[in-house]
Amino acid sequence: MAGPVISARELSLVFQTADAPVYALSKVNLEVEDGDFVSFIGPSGCGKTTLLRVIADLEQATSGSITVNGMTPQEARLKRAYGYVFQAPALYPWRTVERNVGLPLEIMGLDNASERIARNLELVNLKGFEKKYPWQLSGGMQQRVSIARALAFDPKLLLMDEPFGALDEIVRDKLNQQLLELWDRTKKTVVFVTHSIPEAVFLSSKIVVMSPRPGRIIDVIDTNLPRNRTLDIRETPEFLALAHRVREGLKAGHSYED
Amino acid sequence: MSAAPAIAARTVAREKGNAFPVTVVCLCILLAWYIAAIPMNWVITGPKIDAAGGGLANVLSFSWNDARPVIPAPHQIAAELWKSVFTVAPWSVKSLLYHGWVTLSSTLLGFVLGSLLGVALAIAIVHVKFLAKSLMPWIIASQTIPILAIAPMVIVVLGSIGFTGLVPKSLISMYLCFFPVTIGMVKGLTSPEVMQLDLMRTYHASVNQVLWKLRFPASVPFLFTSLKVAVAIALTGAIVGELPTGAIAGIGARLLQGSYYGQTVQIWAALFMGSFLAAALVWLVGVAERFTLRRMGVKP
Numbered sequence: 001m002a003g004p005v006i007s008a009r010e011l012s013l014v015f016q017t018a019d020a021p022v023y024a025l026s027k028v029n030l031e032v033e034d035g036d037f038v039s040f041i042g043p044s045g046c047g048k049t050t051l052l053r054v055i056a057d058l059e060q061a062t063s064g065s066i067t068v069n070g071m072t073p074q075e076a077r078l079k080r081a082y083g084y085v086f087q088a089p090a091l092y093p094w095r096t097v098e099r100n101v102g103l104p105l106e107i108m109g110l111d112n113a114s115e116r117i118a119r120n121l122e123l124v125n126l127k128g129f130e131k132k133y134p135w136q137l138s139g140g141m142q143q144r145v146s147i148a149r150a151l152a153f154d155p156k157l158l159l160m161d162e163p164f165g166a167l168d169e170i171v172r173d174k175l176n177q178q179l180l181e182l183w184d185r186t187k188k189t190v191v192f193v194t195h196s197i198p199e200a201v202f203l204s205s206k207i208v209v210m211s212p213r214p215g216r217i218i219d220v221i222d223t224n225l226p227r228n229r230t231l232d233i234r235e236t237p238e239f240l241a242l243a244h245r246v247r248e249g250l251k252a253g254h255s256y257e258d
Numbered sequence: 259m260s261a262a263p264a265i266a267a268r269t270v271a272r273e274k275g276n277a278f279p280v281t282v283v284c285l286c287i288l289l290a291w292y293i294a295a296i297p298m299n300w301v302i303t304g305p306k307i308d309a310a311g312g313g314l315a316n317v318l319s320f321s322w323n324d325a326r327p328v329i330p331a332p333h334q335i336a337a338e339l340w341k342s343v344f345t346v347a348p349w350s351v352k353s354l355l356y357h358g359w360v361t362l363s364s365t366l367l368g369f370v371l372g373s374l375l376g377v378a379l380a381i382a383i384v385h386v387k388f389l390a391k392s393l394m395p396w397i398i399a400s401q402t403i404p405i406l407a408i409a410p411m412v413i414v415v416l417g418s419i420g421f422t423g424l425v426p427k428s429l430i431s432m433y434l435c436f437f438p439v440t441i442g443m444v445k446g447l448t449s450p451e452v453m454q455l456d457l458m459r460t461y462h463a464s465v466n467q468v469l470w471k472l473r474f475p476a477s478v479p480f481l482f483t484s485l486k487v488a489v490a491i492a493l494t495g496a497i498v499g500e501l502p503t504g505a506i507a508g509i510g511a512r513l514l515q516g517s518y519y520g521q522t523v524q525i526w527a528a529l530f531m532g533s534f535l536a537a538a539l540v541w542l543v544g545v546a547e548r549f550t551l552r553r554m555g556v557k558p
Contacts, residue, residue, distance in 0.1 A: 058456055077462060084460040090453035094475045094554040103471065107461045133555040 003070055005157060005189045006032035006055055011064035013050060013215075023214030024050045027064070030208065030217065034156075037183055037190045039200040040208045041246060042253070047215020048193045052161050055191065056084055068157070080108060082157040083150030087165055089142035091134040097121070097145050098130040104153045120148040123182055140171040147179075151186070160192045164199070176202055177231055184227050197250075198234060201225075201242045209246055211253025219249035288332055296321040298329045330523045338527040351507070354531045360508040361496050362535060364424050368431020369492040369539075373485060375432060376439025383440070384447040384473070385465065401437050405430065405495065410502035427499035427508075434495040435488035442484030446477025478554065482547035489539040497532060509535070 013025040025047045032038050040048035053059035054066060057073035068076035076082065083104075091100045098117050105113045121127055124144040134142055143163055150158060164172045180203060183190055194200050200207050201223065209219040223242055225233060233239050296317060303320040310316045322331040330338075342354040349356055379397065383389045409430050416426040450472050458468045500510025509532045516525035552558070 056460060058459060077460065080462060082460070084457070086453045086457070088453055090451065090457055092454065092472065092475065093556070094478075096555065104461050107458075107463045107467050107471070133557075135557040 004031045004067075005034050005036070006030065006066070006068055006191070008051075008066040009064055011051075011054065011061050011066050013047070013054060013059065014062045025054070025061070026214035026216045028215075028217055030220075032189060032191060032206075034189055035187055036206055037180075037192065037204050038206045038208060039192045039194055039204040040210055041194055041197065041200040042210030042215075042250065043195065043212055045212035045215070046210040046253070047212070048195075048210050049161055050215065051210075052159055052191060052193050056082060056159050080104075080153060081155060082159050083153070083155040085143075085146055085150045085158070085160040085163045087162045089134070089139075089146040091142055091145055091149075093134050095133075096130065097126065097132050097134070097137070100134070100145055101149045101152050103149060108153055110153055116152055116154070117148075120151045121145075123151065123186075124148045125178065138171075140167050140175060143167065144175065144178075147182075151182075151188075156188060158188050158190045160190065162193050162195070165194070172196075172199070173231055179203065180229065197243050197246050201239060201246060202229070202231070202234060207242070207246055209249035209253070211250070218253045219245070221245055221249075291329075291332055292322065295327070295329050295331050299324060299327045302327060325523075326520050327522055330526050334523050335526045335530060338523045339530060342524075342527060343531075354512070354527060357508050357512050357528070358531050358535055361493065361500065361510065361532070364427035364499065364508075365431055365489075365493045365496040365535075365539070367424060368428035368495055369435055369489050371428060372432035372435035372488060372492060373439050376436040376484070376488070377443050377481075379436065379440045380443030380447055381469065383444050385469075390444075397437065397440060400433070405434060405498055406501075409498050413499065413502050427496050430499035431492040431495035435492040438487040438491070439481070439484045442480045442487075443477055446480025447473045449480065450476045475554065478550060479547075479556075482543060482550070486540050486543045486547075489543055490536050493532065493536050493539065 008028050008030040011025055011028040011030075012023070015022040015024055028047075028051060030051075040051060042048050050059055054061050055068055055073060057077040060073075066073060069079075069081050071079070071081075092103065095103065098121070101117045101120055102113050104110075105116060110116070117130070118127075121130065124147050126141065126144055126148065129137065129141070129145075134145070137145065143166075147160075147163070150160075164175050167175065176199060179190075182188075183203075190203075192200075192203060194203075204223055205225075205227075207219075207221040207223060208217055209221065210216065211218045221242065225238065225242075299321050303324055306324075307316050307320045310320070321327075323334070324330075327334075339354065342352060346352045348359075351357075379393070383393060412430060412433075413426045416422070416429070447469075454472060454476075455468070458472055463471070497508070497510040497513070500508035501514055509528050512528035512531075513525055516522065516528060
């Protein structure tokens with residue numbers, strides 16, 4: 001595709017609250033290229049989730065401009081340009097795994113539903129769990145179902161809002177590895193929100209370091225790690241150097257406060 | 259799988275555990291009833307007992323067996339129930355089954371109409387913002403009017419334009435029972451989490467799709483809770499609707515006849531028939547609830 005998948009120029013979002021306006025995003029400039037794995041990292045209140053929600057048209061910017069696939073976020077949403085994974089699985093408890101994954105297909109009226117469901121459940125290693133209800137699965141499995149659901153209609157762009165935040169470290173490592181393989185195999189563009197430095201460095205081709213009050217970008221790091229990496233890479237000097245740079249960036253952001 | 263029998267055994271134990279307290283409570287109520295019947299009936303039975311020469315045996319036999327007591331003893335009610343259910347033809351006006359059916363038919367029609375109205379109002383209120391503010395006060399006001407005051411008006415007005423029998427009574431049932439359904443369904447239709455709703459937004463789902471694929475399934479537990487309340491008050495509505503019609507048929511008519519002629523045993527038998535009907539209806543809604551929730555894969 002020609003041009004960036006996401007392009008933000010001087011993007012700001014101000015929430016009007018009772019006492020004082022809250023600057024959730026302040027003059028954000030960002031380009032996400034096709035096939036990138038971009039992580040937004042920062043402490044809570046830095047606007048990383050807000051930025052993701054603006055891209056998804058779940059929130060509207062107050063000034064500046066942003067395009068998704070060259071369109072406004074609203075046009076992109078109406079064209080079903082992205083799959084969104086929330087902080088919680090947000091599965092519908094009265095639907096089985098396969099019917100949860102099939103939900104977007106039903107809504108969009110897409111055919112080959114059963115083939116798409118099977119393919120995406122296989123992609124997240126959940127073959128054989130089609131007939132289970134969400135409560136019969138662990139938290140990690142539920143989140144994998146929600147990833148399969150986001151991929152079911154084959155969007156080119158995957159937006160993930162701290163999808164593994166509620167999971168323990170062991171499960172998280174495993175899912176990170178699987179997500180990376182999935183990204184490598186499907187060549188999708190992923191935008192990923194996290195507050196874990198190792199997670200951001202391990203997954204990303206580009207790390208966007210953000211800082212709160214006002215929410216802004218303070219560093220953009222291209223990682224240049226190989227696409228098909230394993231968890232072992234976390235012991236290498238390159239990895240540690242990147243993690244150090246992210247940590248320094250987060251520290252610098254905090255020094256603005258008070 | 260050794261766990262399954264263990265769980266089954268525990269379930270049985272729990273059910274057995276329920277039977278004992280239930281029996282004890284029933285026996286206590288019966289005992290209190292029999293004891294209370296003696297002083298309560300004394301106005302009527304006192305002179306008769308004195309005439310018969312007093313004594314405990316006379317006190318008990320007169321207090322518990324009078325033909326027109328202030329409060330009949332439980333066995334008298336049971337006997338009347340037995341007589342008017344099993345010893346007369348079900349289509350005779352003496353049969354409580356006949357009267358029960360008359361009341362039940364208008365209850366069911368009113369319940370169906372009221373539930374549909376309740377769900378429709380809730381859907382409207384959830385989707386149209388100004389309706390929540392403009393309609394809700396009227397809905398609440400409708401339930402503050404004593405039904406006994408407006409039931410005769412409804413019956414008379416509808417009767418004058420040719421509607422008699424089933425329909426007017428059903429309308430009173432409907433009027434009473436739409437309310438809990440509306441309240442419960444507004445709660446239920448707005449119960450989905452923000453994330454579940456946002457998900458629909460990311461799919462660019464239509465209002466109808468959000469309603470039928472998210473809001474309605476999420477509201478089902480709320481619906482059944484409301485329906486249990488609604489079906490019981492639909493029965494009350496039908497009985498109240500039978501009172502001003504000149505008491506031709508139905509549980510309400512039996513109650514009215516009983517009080518005209520001082521037939522307290524008949525009144526109590528009709529009251530029990532009404533309770534059995536209500537219990538059976540609530541139980542049936544419960545069965546439908548368990549069946550539906552199991553079909554929806556709810557965690558048992």
